[in-house]
Every structure is written in C-alpha cells, then in structure tokens.
Amino acid sequence: MFVRAYLRASTKEQDATRAKAQLEVFAAERGLKIAAFYIENESGASLHRPALFELIADASAGDILLVEQVDRLSRLNEFDWAKLKQSLNEKHIKIVALDLPTSWMMTGTDETTARMFDAINNMMLDMLAAIARKDYVSRRQRAAQGVEKAKAAGKYRGRSEDTERNALIQKHLKAGLSSWSEIMALVGCSRGTVAKQAALLKTLSA
Template sequence: MDTRIYLRASTSEQDATRAENELRKFADERGLKIVGTYTENQSGAKFARPELFRLLRDSNAGDVMLIEQVDRLSRLATEDWGKLKTEIDRRRVRVVSLDLPTSHQAIAADEFTSRMYSALNAMMLDVLAAVAAKDYTDRRRRQAQGIEKAKQAGRYTGRPEDKKRNEAILKMLTAGQSWSNIIAATGCSRSTLSRLVRRQKGTLVK
C-alpha cells in the first residue's frame, strides 16, 4: 500500500504546500510509505485538475490518497463530485483525510472492518463534499453582493493589480514567450494576458 499526498490551493498567491509537513507527520506516525506529492493551485470547484488526476493514474488498487481536508479534494457541484468519486472508486483508491477520523481507522483494519469503514467513509465524504460545495457557493454569492453594493456606493475599484507578477509577464512577452508558456508559468488568465499585451503595445494606459 503506497500513499500519495494531494495538496491544493485555490490561487497562485496561496501556498498549496502549507499542510505538507502535517500530512507527512501523520503518515510517519502510522507507518505509511509516501511515494509522491501532487501539488496544484486550482479551484476545488473545478473538475479538471491535472495533478489530482495524475495522482489517480499513478495509484494502484488499495493505495491511499492523503489530504488535509475534504474541501482540498472537492468543492464540486453534485454532478462533478459524482464523476470524481466514481473515478476514485474505479481505481480503488482510499481517501484518508485529517478531518475525517473514520478514514484513519480504516488504514490498518482487517478486511471486514475495512469494508465497514469504507461504506461509512463514502457517506461522510458525500456529506463533507456537499458542505464544502455549499460553503464555496455561499462565499461567491456574498462576494458578488458585496461588490454590487460597493459599485452602487461608488466605492468599488476592482481587484488590486498583482504588479510583481504582471511585470514578470511583461518581461516574458518581451522575450518572445508563447501565451501558453506564460499562462502555465504564472497561472494568469487569457483575459489578463490580453490586457497586458494591449498595455505593452501602448493601447491601454494604467
């Protein structure tokens, strides 16, 4: 049984590796052999996450995916969570989350007890994934309401510019880097890159 750590943060400005030491300590205390760490900066509400699916492809039946919290794995809507869970089940990967104690107990259990815990964990994962998805939706709604209120009051100025990142992007553009390479390296959106290209050409002043 091999163990693979999955680490995720929503944006490139956040530290996706923040919980790695805690997860490694957890694995060491239980004699779990870590064979890989998979890290990405992607929204948990996004189904297409390259590192998550690379972890699943690399795993064998009975291997463990170790995560800090269920919301690191999913903030997905119900349909997409169902597809991800089906893929996890198909590959027979066991999800162990620090915030789900019953998943810890299933690690060294006998076959009968392990199957019992697996059934319980499947139910708990569904509940926690649904809670995470609702929390994400609620926060987005509150953010939108706050922005709309600020706009009506004339106080909304938009998201602060990441000047350090944008300066690096402009240097990459000057050096002739392709859009695909720049997006992969910086995590910026195509709309941001397009705006910076226009600025570089002098058609946008800011």
C-alpha cells in the same frame, strides 16, 4: 499499497504546501511513508486539476489518497464530484482525510472492517463534499453582495489590471510555441486568465 498525498491551494498567492508537515506526521504515527506529494494551485470548484489526475493515473488498486481536509479534494458541484469519485473508484483508491476520522481506519485494517468503514466513509465524504460546496457558493454570494454594496456607495474600484503580465501572456500566445499550461506555469496565472487574453487577441485580430 502506496500513500499519495495531495496538497492544493486555490490561488498562486496561497501556499499549497502549508499542510505538508501535518500529513507527514499523520502518516508517520501510523507507520506509513508518503510515496509522493502532488501539489497544485487550482480551484477546488474545478475539475481542471492536473496534479490530482496525475495522482489518480499513478495510483494502483488499494493506494491511499491522503489530504488535509475534504475541501482540499473537492468544492465541486454534485455532477463533477460524481465524476471525480468515479475516477477514484475505478482505480480503487482509498481517500483518507485528516478531518474525517472514519477514514483513518482505511490506513490499516482487516478486509471485513475495511468494507464496513468504506461504506461509512463514502457517506461521510459525500456529506463533507456537499458542505464544502455550500461554503464555496455562500462565500461567492457574499463577495458579490459586498461588491454590489460598494458599487452602490460609489466605493468600488475593481481589481487593477496587471498589464505587464497580460502583455507577456499575449506575447507567448502570439508566438504559438507554448501550451496554455506552460504559459500558466511560466507567468503564474490561472487558465481563465490565459483564456481571457486569448479571447482578447482574437477580438483584436478580427
């Protein structure tokens, strides 16, 4: 059994490794050693998470996926959460989250107790994933309401365009020598930003 830690932040500006020391302490207190860290800056509301699926691909049956909070693993809608759980279940990966005490028993217990806690844990995971999704949707709704209010008051200016970054993205797209993932890593942007610039280039060349 290997412990594989997953660390995620939503944007490039956020520190995805913020909880690394906390996970190391948690593992050490239970006599466990983290075999590998999988780190990325991607939205928890999207299934496009290369590091997470690299973890799943690397894992063997019985390995532990260790996260700080369930919302680091998922802010997904119900359909995508079911798809992610299926991928995890097919590899028999155990999810252990610091904010889910029922999952802590998965780090070391007998088979009968493990099966009992597995059933409880799955129910709690579903509940926390649903709460994380609701929080995500609510925050986006509040942000949209704030924008509409600012627009109505004539105070909304929108986000300024990063022309230098966008020019660099377009340069790499035109060259055709780099994949979108490589451009994202090089420039430090999201897949959506690359897609937007690709669409813009297509429009300009039409």
